[in-house]
Amino acid sequence: MADGDRDHPEEGTIHAWLDGALSAGESEAVSAHVATCADCGERVAEARGLIAGASRVVAALDDLPAAGGVAWGTPSPAAPRFGAAERARTAWRRLRVTPARAAIAATLLVAVGISLTYDRTAVDSEALRKVRDQESASRPTVAAEQGFAASAAPGAGPPGARDALLDSALKRNIAQAQPPRAIAKAPGLTPPTPEPLPGGGVAAMDITASAKVAEGRASARAARDTLAGRAPDLLTVPRPAATNPAEAPRAVAGGMARGGAAGLPSRVALLTGTRCYRVESANATAAMWGPEALPLVVAVDSGSDRTRVYTASGARSETQALVVRGSSDSLLFTLRRQGYDGTLALGSPGEVRAGVMRSRPTSVALADSGVETAAVRVDKPATGARTAVPQRKRVPSSNTAAAAAETRSAMRAAPAIPVVATRVRCP
């Protein structure tokens, strides 16, 4: 690799860094350099765009279901954009707007933007968890996931009548456009028939592919998460598409559908939009998360799942948030900062979401004990021995199924604050 210590890193090194493929030392050297070098900051931003864009183009190679066909599922880091956009559009068409439904047309557009995130984030965490559970010979079902979704947003607040209609319509249409996932039996030694089995072989594809992808993405995220504190700000500089959170998902879906009816999709425009929520106490009391006073603003980039947290004044907060799972009903983040961790669970998707925030102080030992994901086994040619190669020193533990379960049980004990999250313009 190029010595990124003092010199500007080469493009290949930047990509390796973003892909999480550099060693801890190399990675820190690059992030330290990028933190201070504006030119390289721009190169990194461009590389991010190329990585995300290439994922989408590759994903566009996949066939999607026509009526009654069978889907690949949503693969790839940042890949499902075309696929998710297509499914959302198919769902939208099948609604067959009637006078009765015309009234909720506008809110459905917002829900489509949210369901893009739903498909991807749900698949990643769900799928990875399923692969794990499958390997330990248990068989989670769709019902069990729904159970988790329910427990992930305890006290999420009564869904309004409009939300319920929205949710059920959306669920129905998404289920129509994409077959519900179920675990396939492990196939025997006989090769499969060429016809894909709906719900069977396809589900296996969904899960294993998404699991691999989630791993890949987790390592990329881990690389970014080891950055020195201020670096991420520099790296996110050119984001013209992200200024209006309400429009961004729709604009992106439209842009990708038509390949840019209003012009060419620039590399940056292929990045999906960012949604921002102001999270504040539901009781109009002054509430805190750990040492941090609410309200906080949580910005989620639906393209890359990167999340940033800001204080009410618009300054970057030291608290980090990571999307653990999203579904049509809920969005769950883990929150972390020095000495504290916690969760933020939001339910009833819409402009205003009810949710619960939890925090607990942690010991330093706990915070540093990263969970190592399934090690990539690398063949050492000389000895032929299997060696486990940990991908990184510290893993954001919310990105593995085992750690998610651990987080869940620990968090149940932590005190909960009812909160309200309102869609706002991003700072």
Place this chain on the structure above:
Amino acid sequence: MVSPERLTTLFAEFHAPLVRFLTRRLGDRDRAEELAQETFVRAMKQETIMSERSWLFAVASNLVRDESRRDARQRARLELLHEQTKADVAEEPESTSMERAADQALARRAVEALGERDRDALLMREEGLSYEEIASALELSVGSVGTTLSRARRRLMEAYEELQAERSVRPA
């Protein structure tokens, strides 16, 4: 011989990603399934396999390479016929579905603009292979995987945008 249990696990874990990788590579799902099966047949004959995912993808990409060299022209003709047949039987004559097919065709052309190694590296990366696995599968040094991927991604996006530009100029 790889044990039957191990093979079952390998199959459950890697068959789908392999088929998708091959389909993206070939543009032909049926052919992809055949090559995937061939890959697993070869796996069965191995004594043991270290770094299984890497090995499977290496074999698969080698099979693609061998085949494409052998039957290049014939496959191209068949693929063209296949594409045309698919277009003829398109079920929904709605603009979105045709757009989707157009997006797919554009993506295919953009991906085919890449060199073979760059394309393989990128498609493997999209299946979640690590740099070490990609290096092992394609017989590259780990250090050059980043360069390969950066070049592949850049060229892909350039090709794609160029094709987009052509499409928007030409009357639909």
